[in-house]
Amino acid sequence: MRRSAIALLLLLPTLSACNSKTDQRLKAIEDRLAKAETSLGEHKAITLRPGDTGYGLIDTDVGRIPVAIAEVQPQAGGSRVVLDFGNPSTARLTGMTAKIEWGGNDSKGLPLPANGAHMINFAAPQPLLPGSWRQYPVDLAGFAPARLGWVRISAFDSGTVDLLSQ
Secondary structure, eight states: OHHHHHHHHHHHHHHHHHHHHHHHHHHHHHHHHHHHHHTTTTTTTEOOTTTTSEEEEEETTTTEEEEEEEEEEEEEEEEEEEEEEESSSSSEEEEEEEEEEOOOOOOOOOOOOOGGGGEEEEEEESOOOTTTTEEEEEETTTTTTOOOEEEEEEEEOOOEEEEOOO
């Protein structure tokens, strides 16, 4: 009995080292999976900042749609943001909808926590024609242009997809 107890005590560090390597491998696999999940959802929402140039790409059922802030104007009690939506496809998109959130930045220019954000459901009043850009004004209450730090677009639905006949 003594010999088996001594042998077990001698093997214990080896067994725990195997368990440690298994834990490390499992952690590495979990990290890779988290990165893959993040990259899959990378274009499901975009955050735009007033004054930035360029556009963000948001995933839709017809491909990626570019969106940019074209202009920010003062509006009673907030801001009017003119969003530029692009349609690189050959289909007309009618009845597009999205969730639009907005908020301010802290003193370092970083977005304030989401619980301080505002949200509206956006519905495009006119179709987005194939191969074109269209501007849609959106009124954002509670943040004057000087305080508006970011605009986030998510839950995008391209609505009805009309293929044009010749």
